[in-house]
Amino acid sequence: MKADTENHLFLQPLFNYLAQIHPLSEPFINHHKKNCDHLQIKKNKFILSPIDNNDSIYFLVKGLLRAFIREGENDISTRFAFENQFIEAMQKPGHKSNYSIEYLQALEDCELIRIPYKLIDFLNKNYLETQIINRKLLERSYHEALERSLLARIPSALGRYLKFEASHPGLNRIPQRYLSSYLVMRLETLSRIRNKALDTRLIKMT
Template sequence: MNMKPRPAKEELIPLLQMLDTFHPVGQGVKQHLLKKVYFRNVPKGRYLLQDGEICHSLYFIKKGLLRGFIKENNKEITTWFAVENEMAAAIRSFLLQIATIENIQAAEDCELLAIDFSDLNKMYQKYPSFNIIGRKITEFHYTSADIRAYITRLHDAKKKYALFLESYSHLANRVQLTHVASFLGITIETLSRVRAKTSTRKRLK
């Protein structure tokens, strides 16, 4: 018996508005989402997914902040952040339905809307227009991943942090500094020095 809590129609509005920015959402898709999307609440600090598990669902964040990271020699390496009105998943695990090497953790209390892999694929088959939405969302996240990869490949810590502020200004005062440093591939000490110099330059302008 399926006991997953389903959202009311009005509770889907943020998700539908986000989808509409990529391509108009038809009534058939809206009705399908109403039947198949379910709630998932994750308290701060709790894992949504852990290394070795299969990511069976794609998530839309109504409220909160999720962090993706991998572990190497007991060290956490942050790979991405996602906040309100964004989608999140361990994407390789989700698309291929294989065990993930990623961990997804709630960095804040999170209210999520989720859809299972099988239900999402049924939507692609039943509603051809929804494939356009899927393609455009994939393109958006691919370009975001490209920006993240570029930042991590830079050697200059100042450039890394400047690009972080440029691309993720909405996260600057929301994410723990240890997680920002890990995301940028620098030490917390280096990040602190760069932030201090950046603040000094802003005050002098």
């Protein structure tokens, strides 16, 4: 659901985040005010599905999101996003299709900023800071992709869980059925591993 965008204060968290990467010019800020939308999405609702036009990236101000694909009757979680993170549906570079096989779903009540790709393309061509910011964001995105690739190659279920836990302090916010899908294990296995990890930490504390 699109919220009221007349009050541009909703963009401040995005500007605060980007300003940590590079100072923002007034025209850069104004173009965002003219083209970005403020979205409020209820828990379990879709932000994007394969039937929707995949024309934007999203900045998560509040809440928790997941990306997933459907394989037959099964959902396969591919990514999670927490506050102050960007998330977008999978898109092949240079591909003309406006749709993605990925879904984006709110796992909590969410507040988001929708940033159209057309705006990003325009700013890239006209404002140097956009190129610098995008390069830094791409570096972070590439690092996160490498982390996911490494996670998938850890052979043991316990190893995958511990690796993910170490880099995601908001782990307990993710429903176990979605987390087990992401970590490629059965729900029963995840429950057993979490109990084992908790017991190990309690033993170390004594």
